[in-house]
Amino acid sequence: MAGSTLPLRALGRLLRAHRIRTGKSQLAAGLHIEISPQTLGRLEDGQKIKISTVQIASLLDYYGIVEPSAERTEALGLWEEVKQEIRATKLNQSSAGWWRAYSDQYANHFDHYLSLEATARRVTIFHLALIPGLLQHPDYRRAMIRIGFPDLSAVDVERRLELAARRQAMLVDRADSFSMKCLLSEAVLRHRPGGRKVMATQSRHLADLATRPNISLQIVPLDGDDHPGFVVQSFTLLEFPPLQSRNLTEPPVVYVEGYEGALYLEQSSVIDRHRQAIAGIERVALSESDTRQLFSRVAEECEA
Structure with a gap:
């Protein structure tokens, strides 16, 4: 799903809805505008493909739009936004999709996540075992890299640390437009990648991050009551802002994310269940103030 953007995803979803409504197959619709059904499928999935305005207009004609x-105006308006983003990307290659310069340092499936994260207005994270990447101190991140990839060269380790630092920069650079809520099992503080000293540094780093207005951190105590996190496991919920020029x-x-891959879930029923899980986990989590105090206590314990 490399190259996915908000307007492109919206356009793809709209074109799929029109195709299904008119009973057309991907094969028939693709043949009509001289692209393969697989290419049309990628367009409907919100992926970037080579396609012209004439082809988009012809596809809408084929669907009776x-x-x-209003339907044609909406679809063509989204297409104009897609083209504007493409032009902006060409003019500013240094910031658009910057993470692809590090594509040799992450799994293929993570490219799509990074494109979603870059456009999200809010992420809500629940983790059972480890500190999320956006919150990891460089020492903690280095320890995790060494655990997962013990034979990685020193150069590649540094490149992965650079990637993590550039991701984390948005916590400051986008403080007015991006917020983050993390619900973390107390187990993330009891596991100690890199040893006690690293965990002390990481805990103090978390205590500092927790003071920022766009970051909310809450620990779910190990001795707390039952909660949905036991069943749902670790996940990230990404939410997005409205498209700039239309009410969408x-x-x-x-x-x-799993050891060998990842899932991207968009069904409304799945989203609802995860929202319910978040609410249930919040009910047993410590307050933000008590969480900051726990971070400080863990740091002191690890330094003792």
Whole structure:
């Protein structure tokens, strides 16, 4: 899903809805505008493909979306936003998709996550065992890299640390437009990648991050009551801002990462269940103030 953006995802979802409504197959619709059904499928999934304005207009004609109609105006308006983003990307290659310069340092599936994270207005994270990447101190991150990739060269280790630092920069650079809520099992503080000294540094780092207005951190105590996190496992919920020129908001995405891959879940019923899980986990979590105090206590314990 490399290259996915908010307007592109919205356009793809709209085109799929029109195709399904008219009973057209991906094969038939693709043949009509001379692209493969697989390419059309990528467009409907919100992926970047080579396609022209003439082809988009012809596809709308094929679906019976003709002038004058609000549906055609909406679809072509989204297409104009997609083209504007493409032009902006060409003019500012240094900031658009910057993470792809590090593509040799992360799994293929993570490219799509980074593109979603870069456009999200809010992320809500629940983790059972480890500190999320956006909150990791460089020493903690280095320890995790060494555990997962013990034979990695020193150069590649440093590149992965650079990638993590550039991701984390948005916590400051986008403080007015991006917020983060983390619900973390107390186990993330009891596991000690790199040893006690590293965990002391990481805990003090968390205590500092918790003072920022766009970051909310809460610990779920190990001796607390039952909560949905036992069943739902670790996940990230990403939410997006409205598109700039129209009254459309991209649906949230739940990201679930595993050892060998990841899932991107968008079904409304799945999103609802994860929202309910968040509410249930919050009910047993410590307050933000008590969480900051716990971070300080853990740091002191590890330094003792």
